[in-house]
Amino acid sequence: xxxVARVLYGREExxxxxxxxxxxxxxxxAGREPVLVTVLKGGAMFLAxxxxxxxxxxxxxxxxxxxxxDAEESLGRVQILLxxxxxxAGRDVLLVEDIVDTGLTSxxxxxxxxxxxxxxxxxxxxxxxxxxxxxxVQPRYAGFECPDAFVxxxxxxxxxxxxxxxDIVEVTDLAALRADPAALEPHLRxxx
Ligand code: IMP
Ligand code: MG
Numbered sequence: 537x538x539x540v541a542r543v544l545y546g547r548e549e550x551x552x553x554x555x556x557x558x559x560x561x562x563x564x565x566a567g568r569e570p571v572l573v574t575v576l577k578g579g580a581m582f583l584a585x586x587x588x589x590x591x592x593x594x595x596x597x598x599x600x601x602x603x604x605x606d607a608e609e610s611l612g613r614v615q616i617l618l619x620x621x622x623x624x625a626g627r628d629v630l631l632v633e634d635i636v637d638t639g640l641t642s643x644x645x646x647x648x649x650x651x652x653x654x655x656x657x658x659x660x661x662x663x664x665x666x667x668x669x670x671x672x673v674q675p676r677y678a679g680f681e682c683p684d685a686f687v688x689x690x691x692x693x694x695x696x697x698x699x700x701x702x703d704i705v706e707v708t709d710l711a712a713l714r715a716d717p718a719a720l721e722p723h724l725r726x727x728x
Contacts, residue, residue, distance in 0.1 A: 540712050541688075541720050545680055545704040550662075550690060553679045554582070557660065558589020561630070561677065569593045570628045573620055573649065575641070576600040577699065578634035581691035582662045582679075586632060597622055599645065614644055625653035634691045635663040635682065639673035646673070663687065663704070686710050688720070698724070 545553075561570070569592065574583040576598050587594055600618035629649050636642050642659055649657045660677035667684035685708070688694050689701030695717045698705070701724055712719050 540709045541705050541707050541724070543703045544683075544685075544687060544706040547690075547702040550679075550702075550704060551585070554585045554662075555589045557677055557679060558586055558591075561586075561660070562589075562591045565590075565592055565628060565630075568628050569595070570630050571595045571597060571620075571622065571624060571654075572630050572632050573597050573599060573645075574632040575634075575645065576618065578691045578693065579632050579662075581699070582634055583632050586660070595622065601641070601645075603641075614641060616648070620649075623652075624649065626655050629654045629657045630677075631657065631659045633659065633661040633675075635665060635687070636661045636673055636675060636678075637665045637668050638670040640671055642673045642675075643671050662690070663692075680704075686713075689724075694720075697721075 572583060572587060572594055574580060583596065587596060597620040598618060599616065599620060601614040602617055603614055631645055631649060633642055646657055646659060658676040661675045662679040663682040664675055664678035665682040665684065685706045687704055687706050688698035689703050689705045691699050693699045694713055697717055698720060705724065707713055
């Protein structure tokens, strides 16, 4: 890895943290059957690991949204492209997000889900970038406090790249990445 990026949370640390979140959720939702709602595409990897760490009957649903403008700018104006196709009335819903940045996306999705008569709606995010918050969103569960930096890997992308990196990587030279979106590629593959 070079000065362009550095590992922020390695795969083993992520695995341990996700397992701990799963245990906490299992304890706090004991006796209930939570509905996990994940936002594509970034949340998919976190969901896949988190759901296997939850020892309860769970349902899984996906939403897809589109943002107007560059996702990096987190403008928060979203359109629902794929919606939950289940009745959420009376259910315990857990919105599973990859990262909460400004909070605009989560606030919008939480309000959409709450309008459907769920018994409870809570937020679980892998990364909580509190320094960038514009609206007050307080996740009930957060994997890691994320520094005010752009991160990729473990589901998170830059222009659709790097979602498949097993580690969570901090981009230290965003200008280099903007100039060449493939700039991280040579540095992130294991030497074998
Ligand atoms: P928010 O509405 O500003 O909270 O934005 C949340 C969304 O912005 C996330 O679901 C990501 O798609 C994107 N995002 C925010 N910060 C990052 C980052 O550091 N890396 C990759 N995507 C990010
Ligand atoms: Mg993105």
